[in-house]
Amino acid sequence: MSAGSLLAQYNSWLLSASAAGTDTPCTEKKTTDLVRQRILEEPHLHSILQNDAFSMISCGLQGKADLLLALQHLAYAFQTLEQAALHLYFTPWRKEFHVIKTYSGQYVHILEEAFPQDAIFQALKRLNYEPGDDGTSLKIRVLPAPQTLAIIALGFLAAQMECDILADLVSCSGSTLVNGTDLIQERSFWRGADACMERLQKLVLEPRTVSVAKSSTVVDSVIGASSGEVFYQPQLCDDYHEPWHKHVNGDCRMVSDHHAHQPENDRCHNKVPHLDFVLHDCVFLEQSLEQCCAPCQMLHSSSCSTVKVCMNKGHGVTLMTTFEKIQAAIDEQSRKHQLHCCLQPGQLPRYRCSECRQLHYISCEGLQWCQSKDHNVSMIMLDKDQRLWLQRSLTDLTLLCMNVPGHNIKC
Incomplete structure (x- = not known):
């Protein structure tokens, strides 16, 4: 259904x-x-x-x-x-x-x-x-x-x-025995209560002890398979980058002087993106979602040149976790602009309404209605920007999650 x-x-x-x-x-x-x-x-x-x-x-x-x-x-x-x-x-x-x-x-x-x-x-x-x-x-x-x-x-x-x-x-x-992060992550990955319960029981009975497949990179610590044999195995706590044995069931004990000794670029490494984080244009152009710049509140592709500028400025650019990628794709889906019916194949959008989240062509009655209601209507001036807004509206956000292990959710 x-x-x-x-x-x-x-x-x-x-x-x-x-x-x-x-x-x-x-x-x-x-x-x-x-x-x-x-x-x-x-x-x-x-x-x-x-x-x-x-x-x-x-x-x-x-x-x-x-x-x-x-x-x-x-x-x-x-x-x-x-x-x-x-x-x-x-x-x-x-x-x-x-x-x-x-x-x-x-x-x-x-x-x-x-x-x-x-x-x-x-x-x-x-x-x-x-x-x-x-x-x-x-x-x-x-x-x-x-x-x-x-x-x-x-x-x-x-x-x-x-x-x-x-x-x-x-x-x-x-x-x-179960923390909120594991609960949400396993529930969003698996269909039905039985499959999810089986995974949660593994986390409860064998917390963070199932062997992880060998990997050549640090980011491959997130391992997954359709068979459900292995799961997320962080060696460090997501919140403080300290060994798990110093924490209780994934919920960090408060360490008052921790941040005073922690390098700036290591803080909040695996935090779920804040609602104000936005996807950089590179994500839609390259169909890739890999990096997060916290100071800019921007999410980037794997090879975006802007990231190098951020690093030169000393910004803390980090690789995104599995959960972060999925949440970012879902958040973007909820706020992306849609093509209004006035746009015909081959036409580029000339206006956008941020209230209705729709893209319009010239002389559209729907656009005139938005303007009469004092909606925030903007003209898209440049051809390259028109093409980018069109691509944003047509992008299948599930592509951003294709490289996430075991992920089969349509964003």
Whole structure:
């Protein structure tokens, strides 16, 4: 069953909920069971729904010792986000739902309990909420279309179901034995609960002890195979580059003076890219994603000449890990521009709307509508830039993950 079929089922529930006069999150067993079953077997559906589920859950689990409690908070937060989308869907005329106060209410007691602030902003941005001028609220200037709200609400429901799936896996494997990074990584790689549980049990019973195939390079410490016989075997802790025996189950003990003795270019070597990191043009031109420059907040291909400039400036350029590549591809998929129907084969885009994330040709009625709504519309002046924007929109981001061992997720 495709994501389109899930949306059809969710739309059917929306119709029945509207007829019944209810605007609460979906708890209908037929719909929730269907969503849970499909994403359990096909975790890449999260990418198709563009809900950033694994990225947001990973942020929510970071540094949490009690994974079950953290997942409960995350599930409740995703349900709250679904509720926000449904308020706008069912009652778009109610102005009180167009503003969210960031100093009280559900924002503080539910969303901030589960996510860091930038993750909350990223999620609510999908509903067109933007920071207000007063600095204490998020406001909607342009209300999303009803069908867009339905898709977003379904995405939040799917993320909630993902939290339930992860909670079941943690309950079976032991919340004190599995860390959040392993949990997300194994769940996003493997279809079905049985395969994922088998992998997690290997991590629990034989933590970081399975022999790794010989490799000629350091970056080949990430080994994978379709048979599932070997898995990620870091010799050093991802957070602090210290031996694993100095840490507890992958969660680093706090070392107050650690960074004082650590070279600048070694810090944050394997961190998952921040949401503000962007893909350099070289990634699309070379179809390669390998390097990260933290000071520039830029991700590069394997042979980008700009990286040499960064290194000459003393920037900490590092090789990206398996998880980082996948997350970067998924993040880019969620924010890439799409070709509007006005563009015919052979034509290059002349305008782009950063609000609708669409590329337009000259004299497009849709573009005129965007301009009338005061959207941020930019003219793409140079031919080379027009070609690059076209290539960005047509790039199959799964190609960026093709060299990731054992990876079969469609970004």
